[in-house]
Amino acid sequence: MSLGIEISEKCSGHGRCYVLEPGLFEPDDEGYAVALRTAVTGEADCASARRAATACPEGAILLTEVG
Incomplete structure (x- = not known):
């Protein structure tokens, strides 16, 4: 499976994604998430x-199945 x-x-900019999964996300200079x-x-x-994605209080991480 691919997402x-x-x-x-x-x-x-809550930062939960990059705190939980630093291998997939990091903060930009203003603290907003960037997908690596x-x-x-x-x-x-x-x-x-x-x-x-589940931890994001804003629902800002969009996951789609690929392939």
Whole structure:
């Protein structure tokens, strides 16, 4: 399975995604989330992306199935 990752304009900079999953997300200079990859593969990375998306209070992490 592969998941596409996108950060929407809803991001308020809470930082939960990059605190929980620093291998997938990092803060920009203003504290807003940046996805380090546009897609992830494998169960572990997909689970990490889902965990970050679930933790986002704004629902700003958009995941889509790829392939």
